[in-house]
Amino acid sequence: MSVFMDLNIISSNDKNRLQSIIETAAHLSYSTVAINYVIEPQQKKPEIPKPQSVSDIFDKFPIVQGKSSPIKVLNRLTIVASDASHFRPTNEYKNFDLVAVYPKTEKLFHCLYVFPHLSQAACMTFDVDIICIAVTEKQPFHFKRAPVNGAIDRGVFFEICYAAAIRDNIMRRYTISNAFVLMELCKGKNIIVSSGAERPLELRGPYDIANLGLVFSLSDGDAKAAVSTNCRSVLLHGETRATAFGVVHTMKKPQTPEKQEEETPAPKKAKIELV
Amino acid sequence: MVRFKSRYLLCEVCFSERSSLPLLEDKAIYNTVRAAVNRAHGDYGSAHFNIGVMVKYLNAHTGVVLIRCRKGHYQLIWSALTFITCLENRGQRVPCFINCLHVGGTIRTCQKFLVKYNRQQLDRMLLDCKTDAEKQEVRRSILSCSLSAVREEEAYEDWSDDNEEI
Numbered sequence: 001m002s003v004f005m006d007l008n009i010i011s012s013n014d015k016n017r018l019q020s021i022i023e024t025a026a027h028l029s030y031s032t033v034a035i036n037y038v039i040e041p042q043q044k045k046p047e048i049p050k051p052q053s054v055s056d057i058f059d060k061f062p063i064v065q066g067k068s069s070p071i072k073v074l075n076r077l078t079i080v081a082s083d084a085s086h087f088r089p090t091n092e093y094k095n096f097d098l099v100a101v102y103p104k105t106e107k108l109f110h111c112l113y114v115f116p117h118l119s120q121a122a123c124m125t126f127d128v129d130i131i132c133i134a135v136t137e138k139q140p141f142h143f144k145r146a147p148v149n150g151a152i153d154r155g156v157f158f159e160i161c162y163a164a165a166i167r168d169n170i171m172r173r174y175t176i177s178n179a180f181v182l183m184e185l186c187k188g189k190n191i192i193v194s195s196g197a198e199r200p201l202e203l204r205g206p207y208d209i210a211n212l213g214l215v216f217s218l219s220d221g222d223a224k225a226a227v228s229t230n231c232r233s234v235l236l237h238g239e240t241r242a243t244a245f246g247v248v249h250t251m252k253k254p255q256t257p258e259k260q261e262e263e264t265p266a267p268k269k270a271k272i273e274l275v
Numbered sequence: 276m277v278r279f280k281s282r283y284l285l286c287e288v289c290f291s292e293r294s295s296l297p298l299l300e301d302k303a304i305y306n307t308v309r310a311a312v313n314r315a316h317g318d319y320g321s322a323h324f325n326i327g328v329m330v331k332y333l334n335a336h337t338g339v340v341l342i343r344c345r346k347g348h349y350q351l352i353w354s355a356l357t358f359i360t361c362l363e364n365r366g367q368r369v370p371c372f373i374n375c376l377h378v379g380g381t382i383r384t385c386q387k388f389l390v391k392y393n394r395q396q397l398d399r400m401l402l403d404c405k406t407d408a409e410k411q412e413v414r415r416s417i418l419s420c421s422l423s424a425v426r427e428e429e430a431y432e433d434w435s436d437d438n439e440e441i
Contacts, residue, residue: 024289028374063402066395166358169314201291201360205374208357215354 002224004206005032005231007076007098007130008161008194011052017199018057022071024200026062032072032235034098036196040080048092051075074235076100078132081108098238100130100159106141129237130157130192133182135164135175143185152190157234158182161196162204162212179216188222192230281327282349285377285385286356288338291370301330303364304340308356315355323348331382337393340373341385349378 009021018035025033037049054073061070076098082105093099103109109131131151134140151158160179164171182191193213197203204212206227213223288299308328312320323345332341344352353375361370376392379385397417404410 020291027289063399065399166360172315172358201370201372204357204372205376207378208353208375211350211353211375212357214350 002228007034008196011035020200026071028205029065034074034076038078102132110147163196163202193226280346284342299335301333312355
């Protein structure tokens with residue numbers, strides 16, 4: 001049995017609701033889950049919320065169905081961007097394991113994947129793991145093949161959320177048509193399907209979603225990969241964002257108390273000598 | 276050899292409150308699935324539903340349902356199952372979702388999977404038990420299902436040994 005992940009659970013202030021969603025996900029045999037903080041920056045300077053510490057939600061994480069290890073919970077940030085200035089990777093982005101962007105305009109979408117040697121300052125800083133595809137409305141712009149292929153080469157993934165399709169009939173049509181358009185361009189590569197669930201009843205099992213992938217005209221293997229191996233690639237991409245070229249990884253070394261005691265005599269000595 | 280091949284979808288109905296479980300009825304599930312297939316795939320889906328779909332087994336205590344479909348278009352009906360949001364039972368609407376556990380070609384394979392799955396569920400229940408009495412109950416049921424399986428295997432081996440000697 002491969003590892004299944006659901007990388008989009010809308011965060012809320014209600015702890016009980018989060019707990020019940022994560023318990024349902026563990027029951028459906030998802031081994032990793034990501035809590036999504038969506039921000040829509042209105043002014044020039046966006047306020048990025050600090051993610052709730054994962055150990056606050058559960059004392060003891062529920063165990064995944066079919067395995068003996070507990071479910072893993074990550075934090076993810078989604079920026080709904082209509083202007084290039086909205087996306088500015090600051091240190092606060094490092095608090096999140098995954099970063100996603102939801103482009104609202106054509107220029108922003110295509111700018112995201114222009115090659116880094118082109119000197120457009122906004123494009124070079126677009127360091128995201130996931131690009132969300134509009135699900136609740138008709139796609140306002142057409143995709144072009146060149147930027148989509150550039151994104152695939154860089155290792156960025158496209159995400160489709162299915163919770164809107166479950167809630168409403170009309171959203172279902174938009175979801176399926178937007179998914180079709182995407183599949184035609186990228187040939188089923190680099191796609192993940194996630195829930196976007198706000199309530200525990202909106203989650204679906206991984207095999208059900210692999211079947212939904214067939215409705216979106218993915219092939220059998222691609223549909224299963226969209227729930228398992230592609231999600232794992234997204235996680236690894238998110239981890240390497242914090243390293244230098246994926247090779248060097250820095251960690252803060254805890255200061256030992258002995259060193260602090262040694263530091264205090266030294267200035268005292270300096271004072272005595274001066275006097 | 277002409278044989279109608281079918282696929283059996285072993286599903287579990289999950290509710291948010293466990294109290295609604297005993298209300299499950301196979302007719303309610305049949306009607307709900309038919310309505311969902313009609314909404315999702317229109318007349319084409321309803322036509323395929325009419326041919327071979329039947330609810331073969333329903334367990335109201337655990338919420339397990341076994342649905343039979345024709346092999347050619349079982350994925351169509353399976354995809355409509357994911358869009359079900361509530362069950363209609365005698366005028367009451369119960370919010371739930373259907374999770375597919377296993378797809379098998381025969382009822383026997385689904386049965387074998389269900390036995391293994393229920394055993395796993397018992398193990399999970401043991402972790403959730405709060406009082407000692409509940410823990411004893413669960414431990415006893417786990418032991419009983421594993422011992423009887425061992426005894427059956429031994430009996431089968433004895434019987435086959437006898438036959439070989441003859």
